[in-house]
Amino acid sequence: MAAPLPEPAVNDRVSRIQIDRSCRQTVVWYMASAVFWLLAGSVLALVASVKMHAPGFLADAEWLTFGRVRPAHLSTMIYGWGSMAGVGVLLWLQARLSRVRLPLRLLLPVTVVIWNLAVLYGTVRILQGASTGIEWLEFPVEVLAFIGFCMGVIIVASVLMFVRRQVKHTYVSQWYLFGAVLWFPFLYVLGVILSETDAARGVAKAAANWWFAHNVLGLWFTPIGLATAYYMIPKVIGRPVHSYHLSLLGFWTLAIFYNWAGTHHLIGGPLPAWLVTVGIVGSMMMFIPVITVAVNHHLTMVGHFHHLRTSPTLRFVVFAAMSYTAVSFQGSLTSLRAVNEVSHFTHYTIAHAHLGVYAFFSMMMFGAAYYILPRLMNVEWHSARWIRVHFWTTALGIALYWVGLTWAGWQQGRLMNDPNIPFLAIVEYTKPWLHSRSVAGVLMAAGHVSFAWLVWNLIRQRGAALIGPTLLKRRKGA
């Protein structure tokens, strides 16, 4: 049992309030926009999901054909929901950890507007049929200029905070955030140049495509997600992170190995064998950072799991952190040729991607929002019930999603590798699981609506003044 932490000094509290006030406009705007895109992306997801088992649904509207709705769903979720929530959390965490006020307070809110317009424009263009046709980079190339500008401003803000930091010691979250903010713009610019222009030839474009796409998860969402976990878990349970050295080991091994994993999306494909082998090795080496982070988080949490009953933040964050371990193990194993021979090209991969982007990253962002937004708005969440609805619908939804599609995908792959089974028989086999995916999608979307309702009320200042946090259950004796 760790000793209770000493009460922070009064000027500490004042400085936190000042920092939060400086972040308010930018961070709330980023996160509210993210919630909007989460809802839009959910609608697109449901349309795409229903189309997979009822192809006649909305079939005569060209802009709603499956091949357009699906990339529109991915793009709004990645660039709208995930990235905008990520930027909001990233800026707030950096300000808090560096103990400095958010810089560029005039320019940063402008980037929110530009970013939103860029995502809106890109999504409309995809639905109109102007997609680039490159997975994860479907937005027309001009969108790069706008999001690139925003990222430029965000880099400057991050560097300013890091350089001006008032704390000598750099906490592990700062490493991850600094990494994310430098990696993503580089990836994005080079990803577009190498996979969309003639800078790379033939299938080198495909290598660039998957180097980029895998690293959006690995070097953008993952570091922001892990930085959040490293901040929120100790903060909520009031106990320092278990090991400083483990966290540094985890950071640098992730930085070195995750980069190289992307070509496992091309196993069996028309690329030099060594290139795919490198991707597999990179994927296997990922066991090191993943186990390191899992051990570190678990040893921090030990003896404090009872907080999961009360703290909404902790509940989402711990769910997300466990999903990170699960998705990473699954990812490393899936890169093995024997597994990939079956799982590649099936719903198994779709389930895996959602375990990463949703069960890990999105749940982490929900947890972060439950902590950050009340502090920025000076109002508490108005209803613990809606938070519970949010948690259980999304947790059960993603569980159902993953189980159904992983099973369906694995069977799909096995059947596909048996040439005696007609292709349409495989299609028939997967149909019930595609229905289960739609049910899961409805559950998750219901959770998103509850979350949006909570955020809406918070922003409208409908809630008790911030004195203590909203708890899911009363603490004993409180």
Add this chain to the structure above:
Amino acid sequence: MNRSVTIALGIMLTVVLSMAGLVLIPNWQFREMEQHKDDDGNLWPVRLEGAEALGRAEYVSLGCIYCHTQQVRPAGFGADIDRGWGMRRTVPRDYLFDKPHQLGTMRTGPDLANAGARQPSRDWHLLHLYDPVITSPGSTMPPHRFLFEKITVPDRVPERAIRLPDNSGWILPTSRAEHLYAYLRSLDKSYELPEAPQ
């Protein structure tokens, strides 16, 4: 301050190295890749032009990639060749002119690397695009009726129109549908390459 610079450099180094390793080096390997001239003097793969190139743009715009791959895995790895999706594995040279690449990652539908070689029929492809269950019962592919005009009055039926099997009328493909067919028909990797014997 010095420390921030070191950290930033370390962070950038990791990603620059992976880009060099995974993209720039293979790209350098492909620098001298050219079409292969066969014994009859034909060059392979063929650079798409005209209707076929326009059809490829339709293929990209309609997002066919989200359910169809265009790559044949080698014999002994999956059953791509046994399923008749190709006579040989596909190799980097097959994709010399592909922009954007459409290798794909999902097989909700079958691989299309050799779609034209496997199924050359214009009627089949156009009926399948109009409503996939006509040719493939149980298919979950979306119908692309918006690429066609339906004709129900039997007088003045253009020659290009195709009779629907249920006798409910004819479908007249728009130029977009014709281009798409031209592209699908062109998907044929049955030519031989020295690095990929059949």
